[in-house]
Amino acid sequence: MMPFTTILVMAFNELRRNLMRSILTTLGIVIGIAAVIALVTLGQGATASITDQISSLGRNLIVVAPGNAGKGGPPQAAAPFKLADVRAIEREVTGLRAVAAVSTAAVPVVLGNNSWASTAIGADANYFAVREWPLASGRAFDEGEIRSGRTVCVIGQRVVTEIFGAQDPIGAPLRVGGFPCNVIGTLAEKGRSIIGNDQDDVVVMPLKTFQRRISGNQDVSLIMVSASTAETTATAKEDITAILRERRHITANKTDDFQVNDVSEIANIVGGVTVILTAFLGAIAAISLVVGGIGIMNIMLVAVTERTREIGIRLAIGALEREVLAQFLIEAVLLALFGGMIGVVLGLTLSAVGTTALGLPLLISPGVIVLATLFSGLVGVGFGYFPARRAARMDPIDALRHE
Amino acid sequence: MALIELQGIRKVYGQGEAEVVALAGIDLAIEAGDFVAVMGPSGSGKSTTMNIIGCLDTPTAGTYRFRDTEVTTLDRNGRALLRRNHLGFVFQGFNLLKRTSALENVELPLVYRGMKVSDRRAQAMDALARVGLAGRENHTQAELSGGQQQRVAIARAIVTQPALLLADEPTGNLDSERSREIMELLVDLNQAHGITVVMVTHEPDMADFARRQVLFKDGRIVHDEVRS
Incomplete structure (x- = not known):
């Protein structure tokens, strides 16, 4: 058997002799590989962007809300939580980083001639910890302000731009839903959430202030819990459910009248959907790779017929069957690999x-590139084998007589 | 001992009603260093015999011994290796590779022997010089005359220093002047280099260059004459 490099050089020279044909033949593979890489990369960018938005809500976040909407059956009115529920969770569930009681309401905010419709959030200092939301300027509420329900607030960046523009909002007497509330801090920008609402359009105040001045009751509309690790999230969820069932006197045969949602679980589900979509699109693109492979097979079959006499000469001077096979197979693989490499660059x-x-992040995964190149080589082997075998099996006498 | 020895070689194509007997029992021994002209009308079996001697075809019955090797027991690869190591072919239609230089054509058998580039280049240049084509190694088939193409083909056949050169009507596509030159080259290779030559030809003029003439008719050898 002659050395592999010799066959390689021979095949390469042959492709160079028919340069135009070689380039046109590889076009199918080029398009196929480029499509697979482009679609998979875009899909991964979209997945990353979506999971990023979801995790911007907070790490290991569990959101507890009253009611059981979305769990089948008609939605039932359910009693809201009280601060005591929050304290009970804080006290009895282990493996938690922070627990925040949250109440929300739509409120107008006014300063001088500027007004804006925003959302008021009543919360305690834990809210910022749970949401992992750093301050951009000023300070958060202190214990005293929370306990006594002082009229102070921390505002999001959207409210800053809408009401204050370029002015410094710290210390300004903002009117929130009819009462004056001193701005003591601003929050860092968080951007849009996955469902599209502007997370920066908020006025956060102590829960007691909110209950006294805005809602007029002792209700807590949401409990936001941050588990200390991803592993403790699941047990924390179970524990919270158990405590709330007990506190809300739900008997064993009744369903929960509240929801405990693990945000990372939602992130996983949404991420999973986009991963499936990406795989689906990639698979469709891979079909064009098969078409490209058929193109290679077609041209190789033409080449084998056209070069019948050459094959006859090679066989007559003592070429082994496997040497002729290798020569044509390597030509096909070189074509495919060449197309694959151009396809990678194009993709x-x-x-x-x-x-x-x-506006998606560009996430290039080396795995896809390696896989695409390998696959193009495989296409070359797969579709080059049949024409190459036809060449190798020729009868030298017939081949030499071929016109 | 003879270089090649054919015994009771039969070749039958087709089956039953469509059966055609190409060779009806050939016995032929050729000594090393001989120059044999094989003659006969079309369909007499001379080409089939040449293909069998050239290990390109297998007989239906009979035995073929090449030196110590019983060729009829070899498989396709075994016959290919025998061709590679011991045989050289010259065809009527020259059969050079298109768009390939004379040098590359002559190098081809050495490529299959796995020889180093520098070695096979030197050996191919040497073979081209021996057929009188020194300085034309970079010409392609299209740039060479018929006689020159046949010289390249002969250089390709002898570059491996084969024991046996098989020439199938080597002058069939050439005018008489070119034919004579090619025949003189073959005689020289036979006498000066000791290469055994077996040549098929239609032309008695060409056959006269050979020392031994074998005449085929209807799948049999009807005349076998060694000239002084």
């Missing part, structure tokens, strides 16, 4: 353009 270019246009 990455398309990915860069696409992600920029859609």
